[in-house]
Amino acid sequence: MSNAAVGVGGVKSFRGEGRPRARWAWAGLGAVVVGLAVALGWWHFAGRDFPGRSAVPSPAAKAGSSVEPIAVQVVSLSPGGIRRTSAQVGSVRPFQEADLFAKVSGYLAKLHVDYGDRVKAGQVLAEIDDPEDVEEAKKTAADVAQAEAAVVQAQALVDSARADRAASATAVEQSEAEVERYESMRSYHEKKFARYRDLVARQAIPQQIADEEEEGYESAMASETASRKAVLNAKAQLEAAAARVKKAEADVVAARAAVDVARARHAKAQVFVAYMKISSPYDGVVTRRNFFPGAFIRSAAEGGTVPLLTIARIDKVRVMTHIPDRDVPYADVGDEADVTLDALPGRVFKGAVSRFADSEDPTSRTMYTEIDLPNPGAELRPGMYGVATVVLDQSRKASTLPASALAGESRGGKGDVFVVKDGVARKTRVDIGADDGLRIEILSGLEPEEQVVLDVGAVADGTPVRPAPQEVHAQAAVKSPRHE
Template sequence: MSVHARAVALVCALVLVGCGDGRAKGEDKDKEKEEASIPVETAIAATGAIDAAYRGTATLEAEDEATVMAKQSGVIEQVLVEEGERVREGQVLARLETDRLRLEVARAKATLDQLEQDFKRYESVYERKLVSREAYERAKFELDGAKAAHDLARLALQEAEIRAPFDGVVSLRHVKVGNTIQSGSPAFRVTRMDRLEAQIFVPERDIHKLASGQPAMLTVDAWPDRRFTGHILRVNPVVDATTGTVKVTVAMAPGQPELRPGMFGRVEIVYDQRQNALLVPKDAVLTEDAQHSVYVVADGRARRRPIVVGYSDADRYEVVDGLQPGDELVVTGQASLRDDSKVEVVNAPAATPVVASGTDTQG
């Protein structure tokens, strides 16, 4: 073969190789252009009712609770009740030793009897003008003083019995038999269990939403599946300048014996309700710089869409602008998405619509 022929053959071989490489590179580029689908879970936007409520925490307190003080000093002779026992107004809870007090009453009574007899004689002779008016009035003053002393001695004897101030339950006993107690020292605590209150402190910006009589709900850790009822009893008219809050007192409804003073609870006060609101799961909503958005799935792609939200509860948002009922929203997998990403739905959203009831939560 001549030199010219060999040169022509080499050029053809290089051209063929170049064409082959070009086809291979083109195929690689086509493969790179193939977009992988991102697996996501979705839910359907649906209409339903949502309540608006203010939520806070509080410790239950008894409306009526009193520490019963000893009115006399002495030694405890009898303790007649124990903690947890129900008592009636005026019932004797404990007695002090009364021997000395009884003697004081007897002495005061003897003095009173003597002065009454003396005064009767003075009255008789005064009417006949045999004694001066000054002597008569002195006898009368002494008699009045003896009556007061007798009344005080009887009162001291009565106060040796420690009594319940109202119907309730003995929630704490401070004394034991044989203890020496001083006047003004605590002996018992009596609590009225059927009138319980919860106090929450509401920011002043929200106080216009609340008013006396509005219904309230309470949940406590001891009964997690129960919702206890009540209502706003009063709203304090003064804003605390230190905290910027207003004290709101919630009265629990009677007939809920599971509730006890001292329980920690979560209070929910309903102040508005919207029917036929468009509701979406909270998991579907992305929040950046106070702006809300969702990924809407259509034709196998997820497109990011800004929305305006209204009320919310523990699980859902109300959407007031940006969506339509029936829109399919990504609830799991948003972290891997960009606008117009190709997606693969791995659940059945039509079978799991948004629950159509709930309560807006603020606070």
């Protein structure tokens, strides 16, 4: 009994001690469930403010969050795409320049200009003394006068030959008239002699009378023959006279040709006399003077290699530069160009590409290019150098942002920026075009009036922000070269 009681009591004692332990186990499990529920609730409401998560602010935040908005620099789209430019060293050269050489050799008699003198087109700048050419001009002038006199003489011979021809023609007519007269006389004596012979045959008259008439008949025949020969002689004289006319006319042509030759020689001599005066080819300035009066000037034709003067036209100048190979395909005549010169700091001279070689130098792989600039005040002087920036291409359809506005790196023509919307920064995907390191082209994804955050390192998606004052933005933009 005692064992049983003990056993039963032992069993009771066991159950009495196990029930409190089960209650504690159930209580621990409930505490764990409550803790998990609290953790899930906190994660649901507070975890949305973690950087990088795109969740809508909680009602509590909307009702009155204590987070102070961050002041950020903002910028809007700038119309116009990125300009592709080529900035190269350029030098100013005269629009036109001429080295003036002497065409004739001689002593420099007069020099009317010196360095820096402004000259006009056609103005006499220097005179050379060359007596030989002066005398040659006088001689050729006399030759012209002599040749012209020979023409007058030849013309007179033509007139004389024509008169002789006319006289010969008259003589032919007279000879032919004499032939007719002698033919008539011969016919008369022939008939008369025939009658006398008939009378002699009938013994009506003596033979002596017939013989006398026969003599008259033969004399008439002889006269007729002589007149016919006179006609032939007159015609020969006429032909000779005509030939003399032709010769005289040819002599006139030759004499006139001789006049032309003489005049040509005189004109040539006068040209050499004119070469003794050296004139300016255009309006310009004297940029070089190599001789003084009294110096012997050797003509270029005789081996002279040093110009007497150099004239430069500078009312308009050429800026000479070289466009590198990578930019050559984009270069066109008419491209805008800005020229800055070291001698004139702070000045920008606007121009355009006027011409280029259309071929690259195989050594430097650059293309020779010229930019014309007006120079009415002559402040651009040949020899000045600086930088010529040629605008090769510029998109008018795209807009740009500073490159610092891009959040992260762009891939495949896509990128992200932060746009201020309802007081918070929102990451926005945009299409990107060209990027020159300073600005990027925005092809789509933004509206012109939208404000884009520049301080991308200070915000995340959903960060409360407010635009900084404009003057602060301007000062920050000046400090950062990436905002230019």
